[in-house]
Amino acid sequence: MRKRAIIPIVYILFLLLPIYWLVAMSFKTTNEILSGFSLFPQTFTLENYRVIFTDPTWYWGYINSIIYVSLNTVISVCVALPAAYAFSRYRFLGDKQLFFWLLTNRMAPAAVFALPFFQLYSSVGLFDTHIAVALAHCLFNIPLAVWILEGFMGGIPKELDETAYVDGYSFPRFFVTIFLPSIKAGVGVAAFFCFMFSWVELLLAKTLTAVAAKPIAATMTKTASSAGYELGLLAAAGTLTIIPGAIVIYFVRNYIARGFALGRV
């Protein structure tokens, strides 16, 4: 039993090494980075972080990202809830086809959509707004949320609905006061996955924004190319993008697999 523990330990070390290097780099000065190899920061500096927290082009990148990610999460979960209920409780014309069609959108390569998305959102006057990115990310997040929620709702016996009707509950009241609390884990997981996939996506977010709603990820790529070798700054910005994910993941640690399996474990 002891010997087997080596495999996960080695794997976790492998996972942590590049992350360690990013964090270590973020505390180094540009001079130290370029002058040669050092395993630990020799002249520990917070200068890189100071730049990010004082320069509006940097910190607005984070604010923009958080705005469209939150918008997207709220929209996706809210519209997915009734749809998932319909899929889990009723049969209706074209339900299977519709479910499959939703899945195909989760699987579409973002590169295919980049240019038409740019034209679509420009023509409706939403280019460079937070809502544009939030809506565009709905393309893959709504199907995901529907699938996860449908999986969780499938685990709730139908008798719960029927008992509520017999007791004289109206549908909205039943849904909000009885049904939602009983699938709150599922709602949390769906929200987490919407947050996550919207947070990590760059191609569409970058295509749909220019200045006003530019995400942190795009700010980073621009800095990487224009400022040349500001590696310390880049590392600090990267380190800060890991933190939101690291915080929220703790709350859903027992449901991560179920979310990835689209609610089907």
Add this chain to the structure above:
Amino acid sequence: MKTENQKAWFFVLPVLLLVAFNALVPIMTVVNYSVQETFGNNVFFWQGLDWFEQILRSDRFQAALGRQFLFTFLILIIEVPLGIIIALSMPRKGIWVPVCLVTMALPMLIPWNVVGAMWNIFTLPNIGLLGYFLNDVLGIAYDMTQNPFAAWVTIVTMDVWHWTSLVVLLSYAGLVSIPDAYYQAAKIDGASPWKVFRYIQLPKMKTVLTIAILLRFMDSFNIYTEPFVLTGGGPGNSTTLLSIDLVKIALGQFDLGPAAAMSLIYFAITLLVSWLFYTLMTKDDQQ
């Protein structure tokens, strides 16, 4: 049993409208471009299926498609067995379980361009941790901006780092759902570890593994940001995968017709596999 109720459509309507706005309008735009030629100024000429023929015959597309299949193939044969092995050796209970789950999931929560940038910093010759170790400690000449083989090893390693945990987490979820009684029965029968794996653990993991394999197939087939940030498709075209090539044609050269035709071919391949995914999964659901 589900009840028949056509009013359920009203529940689905918001989802339908939002997703259709995002999916149908762009796809129709792409279809429209794919059959026309333009010289700018919004003047279009009917082109028929010429673009499709041209793309399918072009060496550039075939090379990119070949690289894409090679990449996806490598990802699957490395990540799936590795993920299963790690899941099998993870603790089932105790304080280490949440520690394992959270640290393993961490790479998947990092924005994709940061993953690319992180591996770039990590592998820089002489000043990156890995680059320094390989070049200066082990004496292996390693520079992924010069050597195509090194570039391939790097993007594959990066993806293994990024996504193996998905296979681990799904396999693990399948494993913990096996009741202890199964293992006790196997012990009484004197089953070898391999037999336990083959006849108890593997069947229980079948559904989750199907999902894991197909998710990994789709995501590695659609991959764009990480290799683009890390290698930019180079050196030369050696790591130009399908998405990278597509974006080069569409946004770089603004060749709308060929890019649109290529998008549709790309999407068709993806759809074919989605359908396979769906059939396999719903078959399992019915059992």
